[in-house]
Amino acid sequence: xxxxxxxxxxxxxxxxxxxxxxxxxxxxxxxxxxxxxxxxxxxxxxxxxxxxxxxxxxxxxxxxxxxxxxxxxxxxxxxxxxxxxxxxxxxxxxxxxxxxxxxxxxxxxxxxxxxxxxxxxxxxxxxxxxxxxxxxxxxxxxxxxxxxxxxxxxxxxxxxxxxxxxxxxxxxxxxxxxxxxxxxxxxxxxxxxxxxxxxxxxxxxxxxxxxxxxxxxxxxxxxxxxxxxxxxxxxxxxxxxxxxxxxxxxxxxxxxxxxxxxxxxxxxxxxxxxxxxxxxxxxxxxxxxxxxxxxxxxxxxxxxxxxxxxxxxxxxxxxxxxxxxxxxxxxxxxxxxxxxxxxxxxxxxxxxxxxxxxxxxxxxxxxxxxxxxxxxxxxxxxxxxxxxxxxxxxxxxxxxxxxxxxxxxxxxxxxxxxxxxxxxxxxxx
Amino acid sequence: xxxxxxxxxxxxxxxxxxxxxxxxxxxxxxxxxxxxxxxxxxxxxxxxxxxxxxxxxxxxxxxxxxxxxxxxxxxxxxxxxxxxxxxxxxxxxxxxxxxxxxxxxxxxxxxxxxxxxxxxxxxxxxxxxxxxxxxxxxxxxxxxxxxxxxxxxxxxxxxxxxxxxxxxxxxxxxxx
Numbered sequence: 001x002x003x004x005x006x007x008x009x010x011x012x013x014x015x016x017x018x019x020x021x022x023x024x025x026x027x028x029x030x031x032x033x034x035x036x037x038x039x040x041x042x043x044x045x046x047x048x049x050x051x052x053x054x055x056x057x058x059x060x061x062x063x064x065x066x067x068x069x070x071x072x073x074x075x076x077x078x079x080x081x082x083x084x085x086x087x088x089x090x091x092x093x094x095x096x097x098x099x100x101x102x103x104x105x106x107x108x109x110x111x112x113x114x115x116x117x118x119x120x121x122x123x124x125x126x127x128x129x130x131x132x133x134x135x136x137x138x139x140x141x142x143x144x145x146x147x148x149x150x151x152x153x154x155x156x157x158x159x160x161x162x163x164x165x166x167x168x169x170x171x172x173x174x175x176x177x178x179x180x181x182x183x184x185x186x187x188x189x190x191x192x193x194x195x196x197x198x199x200x201x202x203x204x205x206x207x208x209x210x211x212x213x214x215x216x217x218x219x220x221x222x223x224x225x226x227x228x229x230x231x232x233x234x235x236x237x238x239x240x241x242x243x244x245x246x247x248x249x250x251x252x253x254x255x256x257x258x259x260x261x262x263x264x265x266x267x268x269x270x271x272x273x274x275x276x277x278x279x280x281x282x283x284x285x286x287x288x289x290x291x292x293x294x295x296x297x298x299x300x301x302x303x304x305x306x307x308x309x310x311x312x313x314x315x316x317x318x319x320x321x322x323x324x325x326x327x328x329x330x331x332x333x334x335x336x337x338x339x340x341x342x343x344x345x346x347x348x349x350x351x352x353x354x355x356x357x358x359x360x361x362x363x364x365x366x367x368x369x370x371x372x373x374x375x376x377x378x379x380x381x382x383x384x385x386x387x388x389x390x391x392x393x394x395x396x397x398x399x400x401x402x403x404x405x406x407x408x409x410x411x412x413x414x415x416x417x418x419x420x421x422x423x424x425x426x427x428x429x
Numbered sequence: 430x431x432x433x434x435x436x437x438x439x440x441x442x443x444x445x446x447x448x449x450x451x452x453x454x455x456x457x458x459x460x461x462x463x464x465x466x467x468x469x470x471x472x473x474x475x476x477x478x479x480x481x482x483x484x485x486x487x488x489x490x491x492x493x494x495x496x497x498x499x500x501x502x503x504x505x506x507x508x509x510x511x512x513x514x515x516x517x518x519x520x521x522x523x524x525x526x527x528x529x530x531x532x533x534x535x536x537x538x539x540x541x542x543x544x545x546x547x548x549x550x551x552x553x554x555x556x557x558x559x560x561x562x563x564x565x566x567x568x569x570x571x572x573x574x575x576x577x578x579x580x581x582x583x584x585x586x587x588x589x590x591x592x593x594x595x596x597x598x599x600x601x602x603x604x605x
Contacts, residue, residue, distance in 0.1 A: 089550060138459050148453055199450075219553070272468065274470075280541060280542070290532075294519035294595050298534075298596050301600055
């Protein structure tokens, strides 16, 4: 390694300054940049003979009304598909292939799904949204009516409160970024602010909560404080520009940016304004946190800051020593991500990653950091910090606070162990 | 003078109206009585509970026909959730067994949930009497009500669940 390269190391085990890649070709520090840029990449030993490929020598396919991903990209798929012990019906979830995605947006076809009794086949013409309870004037809306309302768009993550629950386990679960953390996705949601519909119905001052209910066979229902609804709740009709996919609530879902995925009620058909929460099954029996000494923390709504490295990660292994870009995702239900730090030595030393692309409140933020892998063992970690100053906790800290039986809201720091052969595995550090 | 000041007042009124938020108002009004056809929500104080009643004994029969296939004999569980037992497992470090009996804070949640979602293949097929009876039976299996208990809109909200006092509300606070 040259002196220039050493100067770029900002944390143990080869983590480099986040600006290293940006410098390439830049005049002032061009010399250092060029040295870093080139010395790191392993080049093919033998040059290839270039041939003109078959697909260039014949005309391609004609137009399709709705395109699909390349047939070579089948690994970019939701999974694992859970077995059904109930003859093909019942609750479950499938996860987004985080380790095969880039940027901040989850494509609609691979957005994660959690459902409690399947995806209903809803004819939009027959779907209704009822608003009633503590209002002056109960109202029913059709999809056509809502489509005429002024719309708001926002990019927001949705995360199941049970995501990463396996990280509480005593021994590190074997798995990928997808199987361990894939119950999170991020999309641009467009719809009607729920506050506008509530104002039309005339909310009674005694209403402090509402219960939202889906039109699915679970009639999934959750209580939501009215302050949140007035702040940023949407009746979302569109997901990344097209109508919401059936698995994500077609033709409309509640969007509560940053709060437990389960509360973002899909197939939304009813909103009832109440003085107090309804205490539904999914806010008592489920999605509550069992703590030490048997206490139960209920109505802990926002998902706290969290991050995970997606490249490298289990299944996205290292090939040969040299220069890499570490890439990952960070998000917080309490606002913007302000900083992500990365460690390659199991948390002994940390380097600040670059936040890449838009940094939006309650959205997935992509982070990146150059890493010169020596070919030796390494333990990669990332920790997210949000605009409230909250720092993503270590495993030890989170379990110290809550015990290991709370199942939900697990946002502890993930460790990926890199072996000398380049294989990446989930480890505890 | 009179006509001018009238015109001025009219102009003022128009501008006030223009400044108030305008929304499309495309919802169809409906009465609360009509909304009942869709209203499944039951509150802990019993609000929303329909007329009807059911006993532990009646519940046992319905359970054997419509629930046992998934929740096993006497709610012992698997493949679907255990509905019975687990008391004493929520403390310390033993793996917790969370059931209606050991964990649930409100008895009204049983009525609300069974009516809307169970049995899994035929949700919203049970009568109010059947749901009261099933609630009574599951509470009895957990030793919370006696074998001769009957549940209705009056008695169900009065049932005190053993784990009620362990629940505390985080919102609007922040949790470590």
